[in-house]
Amino acid sequence: MGWELGNSNLELPRMEDRTKILYTLQIADNALIIGHRISEWCGHGPILEQDIAATNIALDHLGQARSLYQYAAEQFNALQADEKMKLFSSTALQAKVAANENIDEDDLAYLRDGWDFHNVLLVEQNNKDWAYTIVRSFFYDTFNFFFYSALLNSADTTFAAIAEKSLKEVTYHLRWSSEWMIRLGDGTEESHQRMQDAVDYLWSYTGEMTTANETDKTAFASGIGADLAAIKTAWKEKVSAVINESSLAMPKDAWMQHGGKDGSHTEHLGYILAEMQFMQRAYPNMEW
Amino acid sequence: MAQQTINKNEWPLWEVFIRSKAGLDHKHAGSIHAADAEMAIENARDVYTRRMEGVSIWVVESKYIHASEPGQSEELFEPANDKIYRHPTFYDLPDELKHM
Numbered sequence: 001m002g003w004e005l006g007n008s009n010l011e012l013p014r015m016e017d018r019t020k021i022l023y024t025l026q027i028a029d030n031a032l033i034i035g036h037r038i039s040e041w042c043g044h045g046p047i048l049e050q051d052i053a054a055t056n057i058a059l060d061h062l063g064q065a066r067s068l069y070q071y072a073a074e075q076f077n078a079l080q081a082d083e084k085m086k087l088f089s090s091t092a093l094q095a096k097v098a099a100n101e102n103i104d105e106d107d108l109a110y111l112r113d114g115w116d117f118h119n120v121l122l123v124e125q126n127n128k129d130w131a132y133t134i135v136r137s138f139f140y141d142t143f144n145f146f147f148y149s150a151l152l153n154s155a156d157t158t159f160a161a162i163a164e165k166s167l168k169e170v171t172y173h174l175r176w177s178s179e180w181m182i183r184l185g186d187g188t189e190e191s192h193q194r195m196q197d198a199v200d201y202l203w204s205y206t207g208e209m210t211t212a213n214e215t216d217k218t219a220f221a222s223g224i225g226a227d228l229a230a231i232k233t234a235w236k237e238k239v240s241a242v243i244n245e246s247s248l249a250m251p252k253d254a255w256m257q258h259g260g261k262d263g264s265h266t267e268h269l270g271y272i273l274a275e276m277q278f279m280q281r282a283y284p285n286m287e288w
Numbered sequence: 289m290a291q292q293t294i295n296k297n298e299w300p301l302w303e304v305f306i307r308s309k310a311g312l313d314h315k316h317a318g319s320i321h322a323a324d325a326e327m328a329i330e331n332a333r334d335v336y337t338r339r340m341e342g343v344s345i346w347v348v349e350s351k352y353i354h355a356s357e358p359g360q361s362e363e364l365f366e367p368a369n370d371k372i373y374r375h376p377t378f379y380d381l382p383d384e385l386k387h388m
Binding site for chain 1: 299320321322323324326327330331334335338
């Protein structure tokens, strides 16, 4: 945009505000959707102790999502009215904006439609079985660990503070999912096969996490976001070490799925949102 | 034989001991199932320290705990009943000593 010298200076900060909200939502939506997926195990875990472990982890993710949604809502409420209208196309949220109401973290979770969600495709994939659940978590936890480690150095102090708190939780998540990778990958013939199937199936959803979209690029360039190129290298190193230790085969580099960060999702997200948002949509503002 | 069949399908049982804060003893908190020691510590963490109950965890496989026989409690514990002189209450303590 360097040649657009005639533009008013006021344009630039507003552009950055918008990017920062989208960036906040990318992180928040990942946390909410994986948290919801893992919470589906509540009451169905393979053993009581792991049922509790999975539920604890789901709650960690929801807690991170909540902090980030609060921050996103705060940024959103500070926007000009016309900017607010442009940011989301979900009608329920636009109605709030039109009524000149402030939004909060619940509105962001419950009133956005699928195309306004910015999570990566990986986190919305089905639980299917314990192997798929573990592999999905392991791929995501590895990314999350390096991502929050990088975000500690964000020029944005709120991001840095959220990263510091989250990193302790994420370190444990990674430990938990890595151990399950090794335990099952290097377990029985059946557990090995199920893990390999899950690794192979989910592989094409891993590239998106470390491939920068426009939001990521702008966030990194402005000093608030993480360097995804560096995370890509670290992610692959860690993942191949654990896959190797699990006696599993590392998939070959292949074509990767994309689109989640920019609102193009797999069919799974709609079902998640239908279940998650139903009460607030059917009975607006209900509390229980 | 029946015992062996059960053990084959279930993870071993572990006893969990939690230290609630630095300086205090580890206290028995309960038991959990786990496939190995690492998992036992993590399961104990998830089951027993979710509400900030602990700062340290010990786990030991239940089969390594050897317990006294309830049937032997007469000979083991009752003889102590009439030996109250073993309590340190028969000494005159100086007033300056506050915490005995």
